[in-house]
Amino acid sequence: MSNTEINVEKLTAKDFSSGIDVRWCPGCGDYSILAQVQRTLPNIENIEKEKVVWVSGIGCSSRFPYYMGTYGFHGIHGRAPAIATGLKIARPDLTVWVATGDGDLLSIGGNHFIHACRKNIDLKIILFNNQIYGLTKGQYSPTSEKGKVTKTSPYGSVDYPFNATSLALGSNASFVARTIDREPKHMAEMIDRAAAHKGLAFIEVYQNCPIFNDGTFSELTEKDTKEDNVVILEHGKPMVFGKNKEKGIKLEGFHPVIVDLNDPKNSIDDCLVHNEKDDSLIRGFILAHLTDSPDMPTPIGVFRQRIKPTYDEAMVEQIDQVTKKKGKGSLEKLLFTQNTWEVK
Amino acid sequence: MSNTEINVEKLTAKDFSSGIDVRWCPGCGDYSILAQVQRTLPNIENIEKEKVVWVSGIGCSSRFPYYMGTYGFHGIHGRAPAIATGLKIARPDLTVWVATGDGDLLSIGGNHFIHACRKNIDLKIILFNNQIYGLTKGQYSPTSEKGKVTKTSPYGSVDYPFNATSLALGSNASFVARTIDREPKHMAEMIDRAAAHKGLAFIEVYQNCPIFNDGTFSELTEKDTKEDNVVILEHGKPMVFGKNKEKGIKLEGFHPVIVDLNDPKNSIDDCLVHNEKDDSLIRGFILAHLTDSPDMPTPIGVFRQRIKPTYDEAMVEQIDQVTKKKGKGSLEKLLFTQNTWEVK
Amino acid sequence: MSEVREIQEKHIDEVTVRFAGDSGDGMQLTGTQFSDTTAVVGNDLSTLPDYPAEIRAPAGTLYGVSGFQLHFSSSDIHTPGDVPDVLVAMNPAALKKNLSELKRSGLIIVNSDSFDKKNLKLAEYESNPLEDGSLSGFDVMDIPITTLTYAALEDTELSQKEKSRCKNFFALGLMYWLYNRPMEPTIDWIEKKFKNKPQFIDANEKALKAGYNFGDITERFATRYTIEPAKLKPGIYRNISGNEATALGFVVAAEKAGLNLFLGSYPITPASDILQYLSNYKEFGVKTFQAEDEIAGIASAIGAAFGGNLAITTTSGPGLALKTEATGLAVMTELPLVIVNVQRGGPSTGLPTKTEQADLLQSMYGRNGESPVAIVAAATPSDCFNMAIEASRLALTYMSPVILLTDGYLANGSEPWNIPAVDSIPEIPVKFHTEVENYHSYSRDEKLARPWAIPGTKGLEHRIGGLEKANITGDVSYDPDNHFEMVKLREEKIQKMKDSIPDLEVEGDKDAEILVIGWGGTYGAIKEAVIHTRKKGYKVAQAHFKFIHPFPKNTEEVLRKYKHVLLPEINLGQLAKVLKSEFLIPIEQFNVVRGLPFRVGDIENKIIDVLGGSNE
Amino acid sequence: MSEVREIQEKHIDEVTVRFAGDSGDGMQLTGTQFSDTTAVVGNDLSTLPDYPAEIRAPAGTLYGVSGFQLHFSSSDIHTPGDVPDVLVAMNPAALKKNLSELKRSGLIIVNSDSFDKKNLKLAEYESNPLEDGSLSGFDVMDIPITTLTYAALEDTELSQKEKSRCKNFFALGLMYWLYNRPMEPTIDWIEKKFKNKPQFIDANEKALKAGYNFGDITERFATRYTIEPAKLKPGIYRNISGNEATALGFVVAAEKAGLNLFLGSYPITPASDILQYLSNYKEFGVKTFQAEDEIAGIASAIGAAFGGNLAITTTSGPGLALKTEATGLAVMTELPLVIVNVQRGGPSTGLPTKTEQADLLQSMYGRNGESPVAIVAAATPSDCFNMAIEASRLALTYMSPVILLTDGYLANGSEPWNIPAVDSIPEIPVKFHTEVENYHSYSRDEKLARPWAIPGTKGLEHRIGGLEKANITGDVSYDPDNHFEMVKLREEKIQKMKDSIPDLEVEGDKDAEILVIGWGGTYGAIKEAVIHTRKKGYKVAQAHFKFIHPFPKNTEEVLRKYKHVLLPEINLGQLAKVLKSEFLIPIEQFNVVRGLPFRVGDIENKIIDVLGGSNE
Ligand SMILES: Cc1ncc(C[n+]2csc(CCOP(=O)(O)OP(=O)(O)O)c2C)c(N)n1
Ligand SMILES: Cc1ncc(C[n+]2csc(CCOP(=O)(O)OP(=O)(O)O)c2C)c(N)n1
Ligand code: SF4
Ligand code: SF4
Ligand SMILES: [Mg+2]
Ligand SMILES: [Mg+2]
Numbered sequence A, B: 001m002s003n004t005e006i007n008v009e010k011l012t013a014k015d016f017s018s019g020i021d022v023r024w025c026p027g028c029g030d031y032s033i034l035a036q037v038q039r040t041l042p043n044i045e046n047i048e049k050e051k052v053v054w055v056s057g058i059g060c061s062s063r064f065p066y067y068m069g070t071y072g073f074h075g076i077h078g079r080a081p082a083i084a085t086g087l088k089i090a091r092p093d094l095t096v097w098v099a100t101g102d103g104d105l106l107s108i109g110g111n112h113f114i115h116a117c118r119k120n121i122d123l124k125i126i127l128f129n130n131q132i133y134g135l136t137k138g139q140y141s142p143t144s145e146k147g148k149v150t151k152t153s154p155y156g157s158v159d160y161p162f163n164a165t166s167l168a169l170g171s172n173a174s175f176v177a178r179t180i181d182r183e184p185k186h187m188a189e190m191i192d193r194a195a196a197h198k199g200l201a202f203i204e205v206y207q208n209c210p211i212f213n214d215g216t217f218s219e220l221t222e223k224d225t226k227e228d229n230v231v232i233l234e235h236g237k238p239m240v241f242g243k244n245k246e247k248g249i250k251l252e253g254f255h256p257v258i259v260d261l262n263d264p265k266n267s268i269d270d271c272l273v274h275n276e277k278d279d280s281l282i283r284g285f286i287l288a289h290l291t292d293s294p295d296m297p298t299p300i301g302v303f304r305q306r307i308k309p310t311y312d313e314a315m316v317e318q319i320d321q322v323t324k325k326k327g328k329g330s331l332e333k334l335l336f337t338q339n340t341w342e343v344k
Numbered sequence C, D: 001m002s003e004v005r006e007i008q009e010k011h012i013d014e015v016t017v018r019f020a021g022d023s024g025d026g027m028q029l030t031g032t033q034f035s036d037t038t039a040v041v042g043n044d045l046s047t048l049p050d051y052p053a054e055i056r057a058p059a060g061t062l063y064g065v066s067g068f069q070l071h072f073s074s075s076d077i078h079t080p081g082d083v084p085d086v087l088v089a090m091n092p093a094a095l096k097k098n099l100s101e102l103k104r105s106g107l108i109i110v111n112s113d114s115f116d117k118k119n120l121k122l123a124e125y126e127s128n129p130l131e132d133g134s135l136s137g138f139d140v141m142d143i144p145i146t147t148l149t150y151a152a153l154e155d156t157e158l159s160q161k162e163k164s165r166c167k168n169f170f171a172l173g174l175m176y177w178l179y180n181r182p183m184e185p186t187i188d189w190i191e192k193k194f195k196n197k198p199q200f201i202d203a204n205e206k207a208l209k210a211g212y213n214f215g216d217i218t219e220r221f222a223t224r225y226t227i228e229p230a231k232l233k234p235g236i237y238r239n240i241s242g243n244e245a246t247a248l249g250f251v252v253a254a255e256k257a258g259l260n261l262f263l264g265s266y267p268i269t270p271a272s273d274i275l276q277y278l279s280n281y282k283e284f285g286v287k288t289f290q291a292e293d294e295i296a297g298i299a300s301a302i303g304a305a306f307g308g309n310l311a312i313t314t315t316s317g318p319g320l321a322l323k324t325e326a327t328g329l330a331v332m333t334e335l336p337l338v339i340v341n342v343q344r345g346g347p348s349t350g351l352p353t354k355t356e357q358a359d360l361l362q363s364m365y366g367r368n369g370e371s372p373v374a375i376v377a378a379a380t381p382s383d384c385f386n387m388a389i390e391a392s393r394l395a396l397t398y399m400s401p402v403i404l405l406t407d408g409y410l411a412n413g414s415e416p417w418n419i420p421a422v423d424s425i426p427e428i429p430v431k432f433h434t435e436v437e438n439y440h441s442y443s444r445d446e447k448l449a450r451p452w453a454i455p456g457t458k459g460l461e462h463r464i465g466g467l468e469k470a471n472i473t474g475d476v477s478y479d480p481d482n483h484f485e486m487v488k489l490r491e492e493k494i495q496k497m498k499d500s501i502p503d504l505e506v507e508g509d510k511d512a513e514i515l516v517i518g519w520g521g522t523y524g525a526i527k528e529a530v531i532h533t534r535k536k537g538y539k540v541a542q543a544h545f546k547f548i549h550p551f552p553k554n555t556e557e558v559l560r561k562y563k564h565v566l567l568p569e570i571n572l573g574q575l576a577k578v579l580k581s582e583f584l585i586p587i588e589q590f591n592v593v594r595g596l597p598f599r600v601g602d603i604e605n606k607i608i609d610v611l612g613g614s615n616e
Helices: A004-008 A030-043 A061-067 A080-090 A102-108 A110-119 A164-170 A184-196 A223-229 A282-292 A311-326 A331-335 B004-008 B030-043 B061-067 B080-090 B102-108 B110-119 B164-170 B184-196 B223-229 B282-292 B311-326 B331-335 C027-040 C092-099 C117-122 C145-152 C160-164 C167-178 C184-193 C198-217 C242-257 C272-278 C294-306 C317-322 C324-333 C360-365 C383-398 C408-412 C480-500 C520-535 C555-560 C574-583 C600-610 D027-040 D092-099 D117-122 D145-152 D160-164 D167-178 D184-193 D198-217 D242-257 D272-278 D294-306 D317-322 D324-333 D360-365 D383-398 D408-412 D480-500 D520-535 D555-560 D574-583 D600-610
Strands: A052-056 A071-074 A095-101 A123-129 A175-180 A201-206 A230-232 A247-252 A255-260 A298-305 A340-343 B052-056 B071-074 B095-101 B123-129 B175-180 B201-206 B230-232 B247-252 B255-260 B298-305 B340-343 C008-011 C014-022 C044-050 C065-073 C086-089 C107-111 C139-143 C223-226 C235-241 C261-265 C287-290 C310-315 C337-343 C374-377 C401-407 C414-418 C463-465 C506-508 C514-519 C540-545 C547-549 C564-569 C588-591 D008-011 D014-022 D044-050 D065-073 D086-089 D107-111 D139-143 D223-226 D235-241 D261-265 D287-290 D310-315 D337-343 D374-377 D401-407 D414-418 D463-465 D506-508 D514-519 D540-545 D547-549 D564-569 D588-591
Touching (some): A030 A061, A030 A123, A030 A184, A052 A061, A052 A080, A061 D463, A080 A110, A080 A123, A080 A311, A080 D287, A095 A102, A102 A110, A102 A123, A110 A123, A110 A164, A110 B110, A164 A175, A164 A282, A164 A298, A164 B164, A175 A184, A184 A201, A184 A298, A223 A230, A331 D242, B030 B061, B030 B123, B030 B184, B052 B061, B052 B080, B061 B095, B061 C463, B080 B095, B080 B102, B080 B110, B080 B311, B080 C261, B080 C287, B080 C294, B095 B102, B102 B110, B102 B123, B102 B164, B110 B123, B110 B164, B110 C294, B123 B184, B164 B201, B164 B298, B175 B184, B184 B201, B223 B230, B282 B298, B331 C242, C014 C027, C014 C092, C014 C167, C027 C044, C027 C065, C027 C167, C027 C184, C027 C235, C027 C414, C065 C092, C086 C092, C092 C107, C092 C117, C107 C167, C145 C167, C145 C198, C160 C198, C167 C198, C167 C223, C184 C198, C235 C242, C242 C261, C242 C310, C242 C383, C242 C401, C242 C408, C287 C294, C294 C310, C294 C317, C310 C383, C317 C324, C317 C337, C317 C360, C317 D324, C324 C401, C324 C463, C324 D317, C337 C408, C360 C374, C360 C401, C360 C547, C360 D360, C374 C383, C383 C401, C383 C408, C383 C480, C401 C408, C401 C520, C408 C520, C506 C520, C514 C555, C514 C574, C514 C600, C520 C564, C520 C600, C564 C574, C588 C600, D014 D027, D014 D092, D014 D167, D027 D044, D027 D065, D027 D167, D027 D184, D027 D235, D027 D414, D044 D408, D065 D092, D086 D092, D092 D107, D092 D117, D107 D167, D145 D160, D145 D167, D145 D198, D167 D184, D167 D223, D235 D242, D242 D272, D242 D383, D242 D401, D242 D408, D261 D272, D261 D294, D272 D287, D294 D310, D294 D317, D294 D324, D294 D337, D310 D383, D317 D337, D317 D360, D324 D401, D337 D383, D337 D408, D360 D374, D360 D401, D360 D547, D374 D383, D383 D401, D383 D408, D383 D480, D401 D408, D401 D520, D408 D520, D506 D520, D514 D555, D514 D574, D514 D600, D520 D540, D520 D564, D520 D600, D564 D574, D564 D600, D588 D600
Parallel strands (some): A052 A071, A052 A095, A071 D463, A095 A123, A123 A201, B052 B071, B052 B095, B071 C463, B095 B123, B175 B201, C008 C223, C086 C107, C107 C139, C261 C287, C261 C310, C337 C401, C374 C401, C564 C588, D014 D086, D086 D107, D107 D139, D261 D287, D261 D310, D310 D337, D337 D401, D514 D564, D564 D588
Antiparallel strands (some): A175 A298, A247 A255, B340 C235, C014 C065, C044 C065, C235 C414, C374 C547, D014 D065, D044 D414, D235 D414, D374 D547, D506 D540
């Protein structure tokens, strides 16, 4: 079906808009994600819009497919990865994206998520993490911080939160990244990277919900604080951050610590050099757990990328192999197998 | 309700048997787990048998509660951690154990498992990992190795398996351990340790299913191979293994490698010293992923233990605090709140 | 209020008002405040909030309109009203969306400031309805509410945006003036709500008073209305919504049973409120567990029931669908458990914020195997309180799961509630089994309930689960005859509940030609339709099912008495199916599935229709 | 077979044999081999495997007994037989467990070696039944099968344990001799099965032949039986189980529709076989996805359906319960999807290896909202093939989810199947929508089906989901009238299927006084009961529902024709409920819920009972 010639006309962001009125609240971080996706997809080489499908669950974020000018499936709560898995296996020629929220993916949908990671289904999952249940009007979510006061936790929640990147890595996801709604360029880069990854790609986007959880990420997004609180991961580069890149991260044993690069005792060479292609998951895991300690900056970027055969690929290959060996199936043979007898 | 005097008589293994005929296949590794549990529990200090509850899902392994002389709940497939969670929250005075299989806990039950880990519910979960669906007669499970030929994968499965300890750590479980059905003493120790841990304790037991997956763990259990393939984790001790403890494990960057201790160039001091109390999850994660490479030995023992408040505890505390502040609830006050008016 | 202008004070009997505006305009709040105040002055009332599935759709759009309807009266009323007499529309979209339902010649109060080009376009108006004559026939009050609010707040420190947010209080104040309500309850509320933000207290109060005074000052309103207090049954009242009543019912049930209350739940519209209310009552020892999903919600409740708590789980349609397998486990293990299903529009995600009665068959039959549960349904918002207690009582007395059905209309709607004296609510006797001798986990008492022996009880260690149980001993049993016995026993136990539920009551004409039956949230609409048709001279009676599985003992007798039995349902005829198959009685169905409560008039017409048309 | 001993060769018409032994004794294999061979010699047959939920309970225990019943005949038969004529019991537990069902004076073949103290005790025998006279009245052949097997394998290299495992082949050989069956099919099977283990080929063949020869040599059997081939309809036959037939049906349906087949499933007894069979057919491009749970099973199938595959999901009761929410999504998105539910004993985990018909109401009503799906049910093991195709055809033609109900008895039972010529099976016309002009995702053809426009089709990019859809455009719509319209349309579409399903057929007496109706796997038992009672002179007719939602057009007409309508069901009356509510027709119910197929005799008695007792 693939006919690249059809696509000589360059697609634009507009081609990726369905034209339907967007119904998120004013100021919602979801707008930014939509804009970056619509801007980024047209630049993907050989992209055929009709081969792109957006699948989602339920939540504010899960309205996403309606706004995309591609095929879309607004599923049921938590099941987007499972619907997308079936679609991708049935139709490996399609590019299947999942738009989902922290409740949708990590609460009710947790099982499908970890299994999709494990199986390396070739899906691109974007988690709109606003650390709240938006659509149901403000209950704490599995990523809400402990102690959070919400409608269902009037005295503060007693839940420890999930660390989404940790969970993804614990499930052996082959591509794990994080970005922030207020960093459009970085986000665009992550989307591009995910699109290019063959295998399951997971992007966590920190997304502000101005209505029910306004400002949770403000330390990471406000001009005067963000440089001190965000470290941008770049492959092959030392991990440094701060307004003047004056702070670095090094490891003491398994414990990442901050080094003051203004202090002549320290050198940038002590700093951890980011390597997203590390075969092992350990480095990614260390990065994922930087957020455990309040003193450490939050990493954004690609935590880990590893190329290995995808599930859908392997299934097609197995079918091809068996078919090559046995020949294409014949119904005649299938029905009239051995152990038949004739009544005359 | 707790009245320790009642328990002056020492309980025995027999007290922990229900006396019901055990119905596993001859040679099943489940027998060994049952025996060790029944032998270990009586030794736990102040244990009151009537305060112990075993909860399970569905599978061969999930028959476990029937054989225990304690309270038991044979639930539905995959839901044991959720049932146990409700029970523990409702009744923090009880000791709640979960007996479950690799299909039960990691396939259909995956979501409840990771959430129980995250929330640090004070449950003791024993995973009977036989890398197969036993009760349904031999389909591959989420822990079966890639390529495995089973009833549902006649040409070899295309699934990458879960690493159960990695998933538990990725979900921030506070106690993670592994043992083997054929190592009764080690198993007893792990059970004892789990029982003593306040918080979610997860023990993965490699368990042989002689009927549908015989010998999967034989490299780890057979006399002539096990010393070379198993490394026993001991807190504060260097990680060494081999028939004559002639091999050690050290880290090169994030990559564990084997060092030959017979080679005078190497010293036991180079070896990684196990520290199960490490605050961070990283060390446990490295250990969990030792099994990724076929050359490395499989660790058994406690990967990680960390003490932090449990969910059930925190909930009780919150109730106490609010009650202290507001006084015990009065129905009168609750119903006849402000904004009432009287009709005469 | 010293006023020289001549204002006509008119006494009226009842009014239906609808507030409508953007999702961000605070219409739900305005409606609730008006209701609470109206309740306090002693009117009977009934409310119907109606909001979109979007949290706050872009301002000015049609799909972003949020509404709140309120019917209040000096006599007994039962519904939020079919057609509003008054529409308060904060923008063109609100006007557009609601106009068609307004009473002919009704009053329209609009914020004329919002009728600018942009908003008119968003509302898909070609021309300005305030100017093009299309509203002729209505009594239109176009008031520059935004401008007037800004003016009132001139000397406050608020930003323009913050000031603008106060305009709903202006509208509320105006309505208070128009219907002669006191401002104090709202002022109290504002002071409490913004305790830590004094600037908002000041601003909102100013806006409220400005609205009120505007009514006083402007020459536009020639009439002001008084609605006398309703002659309700003596007692202490409060205004209550169905969800709050449900929550309170369970707290009371737990106390009356001497048990701890456990709720395992996952948020879902329109049921989340119950979880939210209950998470507040820590001082009652209530434990609310916000689970990872609906299955964990019910599974945790089953665990808590095994542990000896009054265990409940709350949800709405799609969530109930997810709980079916575990509900079967509760059936097999015969544990007490209340499952609350606040019905919403289906199938699938359907119409999440709308009401419907289409989960009855799911509740009845939606499980594998022969898997009977008890089913009860609340009839009005305040009745949710009673039915939560009833459901708990049945669950605990018979050791059985019970499904309590309410719906989006009951859940969010409100009415004055005659608060019962705490002592007047009967205890729910619960005794955990402790006797070791002759204990069998599946022995039964005269109600066919098995003993509740909870972990921690010495000597009663036993094991339960989802496999078929041997009668009496509770051992796992694959015996064919035992299975048949148990299948029958489980159904019989539900039927036994007939002994402790009230008979079906018939209201209306003794010699009625038609019996209008119903269940759940349609009670009020049916009741008003019956009253109206009787006033018109038809012979009509009403009976309402609050207990559906089992049916009350006298059900068949009642149904067979009447020439016609009419059953209005907000589904395609679910209770009708159950009744027809059980009694083989013909039933006239009236089914309207529009995501909204019945219109009284429609039921009225149907009654007249069934009786052969107008008798006039 | 050159034999001097005088053996009586007796021609008989039919026999029912039951093999029973430990779960580890290979009784299922023995039964299957005997069935396959019996099929090949041309008898009609019907089988009933019956195994415990435990994989391999400790040897010798009562609960570890596994059985396989087989009824074969020289004429048309329809059930596995009510009471066995012959019991082959490999140990005391097998004898104990099955004796009560054996025909009076029936033949018992036991492995006398296993009647030692330990096994007697495990079987809860106080004394040895072979010695204490308790078997008097039966024809008992106590044969030291273990000893004889060891003897036959003396010169093989096998361990004692391995030798012991061959004893079922000895028993099989003996039975082959007794019923005059050839050994070749089994020898062929052995050779294929143990291709890589020649020592097992040798041993098993030796055991088989030893058993056969033992029959020949021993003086104990005076009679040997011949059952002539049945006069079945001409054609090519094979013996087939319901699960295999289901799997084949879907492969054929996909090919006939020109689509790829996708199965998303999670293993569960007794449905796992279908997944297992389909995972073999890679050369047909069949994709089987073993999902993490049942919800992922159906969700993945919904995704695959959106992608343009023939998508199915397979499960049993508790799994169907888990799929309800997602089934609603398929209803709302109007995607073709077949859900196979192999019913087992419920509620909850229930009796996992036993049969039952108690998921009909769950299939009909077990979803939130008004959420209609089509329901079809297979009548016999081989009919599963037809109904899998029918279900696929309905799903693809009407763009709708379809539930195909089979049950544990059909799934594991087998019968000879007259294999249809591939060309005789009609194509299923499927056309993906490709025209860009005027495309609307919820427009409808004359069947009310919406267009299937799959991703990859340029210009038809559109979005579907679980929220209510606007008629025709498919946009999200919260409009009340649209909702009502869609609720009715969805039900109407199912009713439309009446146009393409066959009328209900009536077999039996034209002037019958009683019509016995049924659905699903009870077909054979009802049919035999009808034949028997007609033979006894009663006027009886039969009609069997294979299409349940919608019912065939002529259903009411047929039902109203008869004085009595009797409906036997293996539940508490589920189809009866549906029929009664739909047609208000009284139906006599006959409900037996024992985890087992109906006994023909019981239905017979019930028919006679309804007709007022014996006519003799
Ligand atoms: C089965 C089911 N359970 C619950 C809900 C209610 N529900 C809808 S969205 C949602 C959570 C939304 O949170 P999140 O996924 O974080 O999305 P957000 O709105 O924050 O983008 C819930 C609980 C539902 N629609 N279906
Ligand atoms: C809802 C549901 N789905 C599927 C099943 C069937 N089932 C029973 S046990 C099982 C898997 C057993 O595997 P595991 O958990 O590894 O336990 P094991 O038997 O190997 O100990 C399955 C799929 C079921 N009982 N219920
Ligand atoms: S509620 Fe929050 S997440 Fe949802 S649309 Fe509004 S701002 Fe965005
Ligand atoms: S099937 Fe395997 S896991 Fe199950 S009881 Fe038998 S040996 Fe044990
Ligand atoms: Mg969220
Ligand atoms: Mg297993």
